[in-house]
Amino acid sequence: MTNHAWLLSPLMTSVFFVLGVALFFQVIMQMLALNYAKLSGPLLLLNGFKE
Numbered sequence: 001m002t003n004h005a006w007l008l009s010p011l012m013t014s015v016f017f018v019l020g021v022a023l024f025f026q027v028i029m030q031m032l033a034l035n036y037a038k039l040s041g042p043l044l045l046l047n048g049f050k051e
Helices: 003-040
Strands: none
Touching: none
């Protein structure tokens, strides 16, 4: 096995792992934000308080 092939496999694995972790946290944060918006009602972002 060449040095290039030995380095490429862990690199691709780590790239896909990081992308998967980022996607997982994005989905979790989106779910939390949507649930919070349903529970708390609309927010006035310009004034920083609830209606």
